[in-house]
Amino acid sequence: MKVFKGVVTTLPPDKSISHRAALIGALAKGTTEITNFSGGYDNQSTLEVLQACGIRLRQELDTLPGGGTVRRVCMESDGFWSLSCPAAPLMCNNSGSTMRMMAGILAAQPFESVLVGDESLMKRPMRRIQDPLTLMGADVSLSPTNTAPVTIRGTRELKPVTYELPVPSAQVKSLVAFAALHADGESRVIESLPSRNHTELMLGLHTEELPDGRRAVIVPGRQEIAARPFYVPGDPSAACFLIALGLLVKGSEIVLKDVCLNPTRAGYIALLLDAGAAIMFENERTVGGEAIGDIIVSWTDSIQPIRISDKRVVADIIDEIPMLAVFSACATGEFELHHAEELRTKESDRISAVVANLEQCGFRCEEYPDGFRVVARASQPSGSVKIECFHDHRIAMSFAIAAEALDMDMALSDAEVIGVSFPNFFDLIRGLEA
Numbered sequence: 001m002k003v004f005k006g007v008v009t010t011l012p013p014d015k016s017i018s019h020r021a022a023l024i025g026a027l028a029k030g031t032t033e034i035t036n037f038s039g040g041y042d043n044q045s046t047l048e049v050l051q052a053c054g055i056r057l058r059q060e061l062d063t064l065p066g067g068g069t070v071r072r073v074c075m076e077s078d079g080f081w082s083l084s085c086p087a088a089p090l091m092c093n094n095s096g097s098t099m100r101m102m103a104g105i106l107a108a109q110p111f112e113s114v115l116v117g118d119e120s121l122m123k124r125p126m127r128r129i130q131d132p133l134t135l136m137g138a139d140v141s142l143s144p145t146n147t148a149p150v151t152i153r154g155t156r157e158l159k160p161v162t163y164e165l166p167v168p169s170a171q172v173k174s175l176v177a178f179a180a181l182h183a184d185g186e187s188r189v190i191e192s193l194p195s196r197n198h199t200e201l202m203l204g205l206h207t208e209e210l211p212d213g214r215r216a217v218i219v220p221g222r223q224e225i226a227a228r229p230f231y232v233p234g235d236p237s238a239a240c241f242l243i244a245l246g247l248l249v250k251g252s253e254i255v256l257k258d259v260c261l262n263p264t265r266a267g268y269i270a271l272l273l274d275a276g277a278a279i280m281f282e283n284e285r286t287v288g289g290e291a292i293g294d295i296i297v298s299w300t301d302s303i304q305p306i307r308i309s310d311k312r313v314v315a316d317i318i319d320e321i322p323m324l325a326v327f328s329a330c331a332t333g334e335f336e337l338h339h340a341e342e343l344r345t346k347e348s349d350r351i352s353a354v355v356a357n358l359e360q361c362g363f364r365c366e367e368y369p370d371g372f373r374v375v376a377r378a379s380q381p382s383g384s385v386k387i388e389c390f391h392d393h394r395i396a397m398s399f400a401i402a403a404e405a406l407d408m409d410m411a412l413s414d415a416e417v418i419g420v421s422f423p424n425f426f427d428l429i430r431g432l433e434a
């Protein structure tokens, strides 16, 4: 049986913060330097889209004294309205964040642009971006099924809005904020369930708690943003796979250095701790407004099943649910989730994808419109099990970890999709094998 031990200093840089640093860099006047930008395909898509809109940028890999590299991005902009009309449709590949947040910036440009993506992204819902941008005065059209291609006829005369998010979505909150930065007056974006707050932190936006518990993000219009350097900490949504590995495989102990511990991203760690997981923190500090620290995780043999039925919790852990479900199933044979219908609109339908693959691994599950339950491990399949990843990086990584935890031979249908967010995933795991 394998054991995983060691210190990880090369966790992928956070995907959400990398996207935002690049987009803010395109709107800020001057030179923006981003240290530890992610090399994942999704973040590279954002840079390619910005370059296609005329933003000048370069990437460099700095070699670290102890080995490994850090990616640095430098970009130049003259501030708002520095983008130029792209010559062709803007290809966002698999990246919903690129498409949705970029739409907010394109809505304020005085030209027509078209956003397209890969097969998975072309199926994802885009009404949620069309509605607020239309209210602000942009002309946005979608396919007959309300998906991409997203055609945006932008305007320099965007109107400020007060907009309440119909779904808890940090992408939509951010796209409205990016558009509102260009508007002629103050806008307010209201969320009833809190979602990740990197855009607010990175732009220094004020927020207001409303008496009924909702939260308003206040966006002043047309106030020049001065370029500033950004540092991108390690991605907690990538860390979760290595945390699960360390907890599940007997005798393992893994240290993850410099992970983003922003409370709007660390909800899954609280759930793991409640389930009895041995997780500790060290070197906790704040860098550029973001909480970061080291995570120490050790194999734990008495985990309790995870059950999630609180909407507020779901919004906090949306990207980690596949791993949490697989983790709880492997550790205890049980898991339960409700109020998570949003999972069906991610890179794949993550409810069906997790259920189908857990069943392949011998678990008995029940699927609901808004979640699922893992009832028990009914059988232990022999031989190699085929895992269908549905071209979804988080499904592929969750089951790669399950293969180690259950000591099963699993054939992942398209493991290369992991490069979307975690290009060094298998190298890191091999490096931890004691």
Ligand code: S3P
Pocket: 015, 016, 017, 097, 168, 169, 170, 171, 172, 174, 196, 318, 319
């Ligand atoms: C993200 C927000 C979430 C998340 C995605 C990244 C972001 O999507 O699932 O991986 O960086 O804002 P939604 O906004 O659709 O919930």
